[in-house]
Amino acid sequence: MDISYVLNSKVFRREAEIMVFAEADVPYLFEENKKMSILNQQVNNLQRQLIKEKKDLQNTVIELKETQQMLIHSEKMNAMGKLVAGVAHELNNPVSFVYSNIFSLEKYIAEIIQSYHELEELISKQAGDLTATVAELREKNDLNYLLNDIVDMTRESKIGIERVKTIVEDLRRFSRLDESEIKQVDLIENIMSTISVTRSEIAQKNIQFNLSAPNRLQVECYPGQLNQAILNILINAVDAVDLGGNILMRVATDDKNVIIEVKDDGCGISKEILSRIFDPFFTTKPVGKGTGLGLSITYKIIHDLHHGNIEAVSAPGHGTNIRLSIPGKI
Numbered sequence: 001m002d003i004s005y006v007l008n009s010k011v012f013r014r015e016a017e018i019m020v021f022a023e024a025d026v027p028y029l030f031e032e033n034k035k036m037s038i039l040n041q042q043v044n045n046l047q048r049q050l051i052k053e054k055k056d057l058q059n060t061v062i063e064l065k066e067t068q069q070m071l072i073h074s075e076k077m078n079a080m081g082k083l084v085a086g087v088a089h090e091l092n093n094p095v096s097f098v099y100s101n102i103f104s105l106e107k108y109i110a111e112i113i114q115s116y117h118e119l120e121e122l123i124s125k126q127a128g129d130l131t132a133t134v135a136e137l138r139e140k141n142d143l144n145y146l147l148n149d150i151v152d153m154t155r156e157s158k159i160g161i162e163r164v165k166t167i168v169e170d171l172r173r174f175s176r177l178d179e180s181e182i183k184q185v186d187l188i189e190n191i192m193s194t195i196s197v198t199r200s201e202i203a204q205k206n207i208q209f210n211l212s213a214p215n216r217l218q219v220e221c222y223p224g225q226l227n228q229a230i231l232n233i234l235i236n237a238v239d240a241v242d243l244g245g246n247i248l249m250r251v252a253t254d255d256k257n258v259i260i261e262v263k264d265d266g267c268g269i270s271k272e273i274l275s276r277i278f279d280p281f282f283t284t285k286p287v288g289k290g291t292g293l294g295l296s297i298t299y300k301i302i303h304d305l306h307h308g309n310i311e312a313v314s315a316p317g318h319g320t321n322i323r324l325s326i327p328g329k330i
Contacts, residue, residue, distance in 0.1 A: 213251035232294040240266030269314040
């Protein structure tokens with residue numbers, strides 16, 4: 001709105017200069033200035049409110065994005081768990097069948113070999129003319145080698161199938177889809193199944209892996225989620241160490257908590273990066289190699305779900321030590 005003012009004034013001219021003197025109502029100007037100050041303050045308040053709302057919206061968008069990615073990752077892990085459990089279940093029957101047959105085969109082969117030796121002895125005693133023929137057949141067909149090799153093959157096959165049975169059982173135990181709720185489990189058994197899942201990666205890099213833990217340790221926890229948290233820590237440790245590196249895992253207890261430590265002698269982490277490793281989507285891996293969710297999910301599993309604590313100690317060139325602690329009872 002336009003406002004007009006009427007002022008008493010006089011005009012003076014001195015050579016090329018013109019001077020104008022005007023009278024104004026000072027209290028009125030002060031009142032107008034006051035109104036303008038109030039309007040300016042209101043505008044500033046609105047600007048601050050808009051900035052705050054903008055930041056709130058940005059934070060909400062970030063939280064929604066994190067939640068979406070967490071849900072996607074959770075669904076992937078759930079699907080993978082179902083797949084692992086399904087594969088373990090499907091493998092269990094044929095593996096058990098082969099396992100049983102190998103034991104029977106080993107027994108039958110032993111009986112055949114024993115019968116053959118008895119026949120040789122009988123021939124050598126009662127049919128002297130055939131003794132040379134039997135020896136010739138033994139040498140021609142290299143029976144000494146075959147008999148020994150058959151025994152070795154059955155023994156090695158039995159060891160191999162026992163290993164397959166252990167892997168299947170570890171996969172079934174690791175998935176623990178039937179244990180998604182809180183329950184009491186043997187933590188050491190859980191950890192052993194998780195280590196088994198990473199054994200191939202450990203072997204590929206010739207890593208010296210050492211576990212210091214009691215034989216058994218009953219803990220109330222969410223077994224499936226805790227397995228996932230431990231797996232994430234182990235995978236990060238394996239990625240961090242060089243060929244022939246070392247990883248030490250320690251499980252212990254104090255008065256109230258269960259403590260799980262994973263220490264590696266890898267490249268270590270700088271102070272700047274260390275403060276961000278549990279942030280969602282933060283990763284130092286190349287694009288396509290990591291989502292930046294593993295340690296973030298581990299933090300939520302330990303801190304939010306188990307009401308525990310997780311901390312990392314590291315320095316460049318001195319490896320990394322991740323320490324998890326959860327209450328003995330939740």
